[in-house]
Amino acid sequence: MMTQIKIVLSRSQDTLLQDAIGAASLLVILLVALHMPGAY
Numbered sequence: 001m002m003t004q005i006k007i008v009l010s011r012s013q014d015t016l017l018q019d020a021i022g023a024a025s026l027l028v029i030l031l032v033a034l035h036m037p038g039a040y
Contacts, residue, residue: 009016 012019
C-alpha cells in the first residue's frame with residue numbers, strides 16, 4: 001500500500017502543486033459561500 005502511494009506521488013510530482021492549489025481555492029470558495037448572508 002505504501003509502495004503504491006510512493007509510486008503515485010513520484011509519478012505526479014509535477015502536477016501535485018497545481019492540484020493542491022486547486023483544492024485550496026475550492027475550499028476558500030466554499031468557506032466564502034457559507035459565510036455569505038442569505039438573500040431573503
